Amino acid sequence: MRSWQPDTWQNFQVSQQANYTDTVQLTKVIDELSLLPPLVGVNEIEELRAKVAEAAKGEAFILQGGDCAELFADCNADVISSKLKILLQMSLVLVHGLNKPVIKVGRMAGQYAKPRSTETETIDGISLPSYRGDLINSANFNPRERAPDPRRLLKGYSFASLTLNYIRTLVENKFADFSLMDSWDLDFVAHSPFEAEYHQILTHIRDSIALVDNLTQDKSRHEIKDRIYTCHEALHLHYEQALTRLGDNGNWYNLSTHLPWIGMRTAQLNSAHVEYMRGIANPVGIKISSNCSPEQLLKLCDQLDPDNAPGRLLLITRFGNKNIQSHLPKLITAIKSQGRTPLWCCDPMHGNTSVTSQGVKTRRFDAIIDELSQAFVIHKEMDSQLGGVHFELTGEHVTECIGGARGLTEFDLNRAYKSLVDPRLNADQSLEMAMRIVQLNQKLSLKNQSNNHPNNLSA
Numbered sequence: 001m002r003s004w005q006p007d008t009w010q011n012f013q014v015s016q017q018a019n020y021t022d023t024v025q026l027t028k029v030i031d032e033l034s035l036l037p038p039l040v041g042v043n044e045i046e047e048l049r050a051k052v053a054e055a056a057k058g059e060a061f062i063l064q065g066g067d068c069a070e071l072f073a074d075c076n077a078d079v080i081s082s083k084l085k086i087l088l089q090m091s092l093v094l095v096h097g098l099n100k101p102v103i104k105v106g107r108m109a110g111q112y113a114k115p116r117s118t119e120t121e122t123i124d125g126i127s128l129p130s131y132r133g134d135l136i137n138s139a140n141f142n143p144r145e146r147a148p149d150p151r152r153l154l155k156g157y158s159f160a161s162l163t164l165n166y167i168r169t170l171v172e173n174k175f176a177d178f179s180l181m182d183s184w185d186l187d188f189v190a191h192s193p194f195e196a197e198y199h200q201i202l203t204h205i206r207d208s209i210a211l212v213d214n215l216t217q218d219k220s221r222h223e224i225k226d227r228i229y230t231c232h233e234a235l236h237l238h239y240e241q242a243l244t245r246l247g248d249n250g251n252w253y254n255l256s257t258h259l260p261w262i263g264m265r266t267a268q269l270n271s272a273h274v275e276y277m278r279g280i281a282n283p284v285g286i287k288i289s290s291n292c293s294p295e296q297l298l299k300l301c302d303q304l305d306p307d308n309a310p311g312r313l314l315l316i317t318r319f320g321n322k323n324i325q326s327h328l329p330k331l332i333t334a335i336k337s338q339g340r341t342p343l344w345c346c347d348p349m350h351g352n353t354s355v356t357s358q359g360v361k362t363r364r365f366d367a368i369i370d371e372l373s374q375a376f377v378i379h380k381e382m383d384s385q386l387g388g389v390h391f392e393l394t395g396e397h398v399t400e401c402i403g404g405a406r407g408l409t410e411f412d413l414n415r416a417y418k419s420l421v422d423p424r425l426n427a428d429q430s431l432e433m434a435m436r437i438v439q440l441n442q443k444l445s446l447k448n449q450s451n452n453h454p455n456n457l458s459a
Helices: 025-031 042-056 077-098 151-172 178-186 185-191 195-216 237-242 272-278 295-304 325-337 367-379 410-415 426-451
Strands: 061-066 102-107 118-121 126-129 230-233 242-248 253-256 259-262 283-287 313-316 343-346 354-355 361-362 385-394
Touching: 025 237, 042 061, 042 102, 042 151, 042 343, 042 385, 061 077, 077 102, 077 151, 077 195, 077 426, 151 237, 237 242, 237 272, 259 272, 259 313, 272 295, 283 295, 283 343, 295 313, 295 325, 313 325, 313 367, 325 367, 343 367, 361 367, 367 385, 367 426, 385 426
Parallel strands: 061 102, 061 385, 102 230, 230 259, 259 283, 283 313, 313 343, 343 385
Antiparallel strands: 118 126, 242 253, 354 361
8 A cells, every 4th residue: 555644645636625715724734733632532533343243243233314415503512412312312223222231423523515516506606615614614695604704613623623622521521321311302302203112122121220220239330431422424535634643553543533434425446535534543434325336336335445344434325215235235235245244324305306396305214214224124034234324413402304203394494494505303303313213223133033033944
């Protein structure tokens, strides 16, 4: 493999980058960022990498979730704690239903940049640079605020740091303690169609905790010791480069997040993003769409994980419910033929985006759950392991996705549509999604037991 440094990506074809007019200021900001303390620790990254390896073997399950694009304005206590609460509630359901550890990875503290399909946006005959996330420019449609501003990188670092500090404070103060799980409740739970089932799960866990406490006299056993990890798309390469540091073990790490991923638009062979990601020791994700052939996927794996190291790669598939059957099986076959052991993760959100008759971008709950259902079945039938899920969601009661138990329609979307980029599952739909995952797993387990029953075996 050719030599690597945090800036060698600049020698490759780069896409989805901001077009800064003041390159002198950009250089100054990058230099300043490179001197600031890291946001996450090497030990945390290595800890997550070991857990990803466990999930790839079916011994744990990854739950990735959070905003499509974080806003600087959302760096406040209520928004952050609401996101954590819905992740904790979902993980509680999954731990109970899957009977395995759930690794919580929030799309938080860094998901400030977004790829766009077009360089410009036109309104009333006026064309301005597309909004690329708060890390780069403002969503406000005027020439001054749509111009990419390097100083926003420092703001992004600051808000990411504040978010991480608050997350750590909450966890250290037993925010994630099982004994305090009633405090995780959001208002929506009282109105959710799954309220009764959710509280049955709480009762069952309380009873289990009480039994363990009585048997062991050790009440500390029910505290959640796991961290809340963070992830974001490693899109803005100057920002990622500035926060890449050399560890004491001789490996380079991206210390802006625990788990960076490459998006579909930048996962081309020999691209600048692949070149950057191949040199860091974090676990890294690749978003895989229907445009990725088995041959391309294997070449990406060769570049990003030449040693087939446990916990290194997450293959995050995003085909859409109508395309998964024709694409996922051949990718699984290719990966298995090479003896590779990545973590397979399903992102059922991005392939199921549609536009309503009124021109509003949305996602249909039924399509999301359909792709997820098919993913579970395909992996099970091919003796593969679906080790995680990846959702765009929020702890708020927004109306951005159609469907779910409450039956939201496209006419409900304008009630509370807040996302500036892609639609997210609301708190109610997110909890329902966790319930559905458990139901899917239980059905597959029962089917497998039935198929393996002696009465069903030929002599």
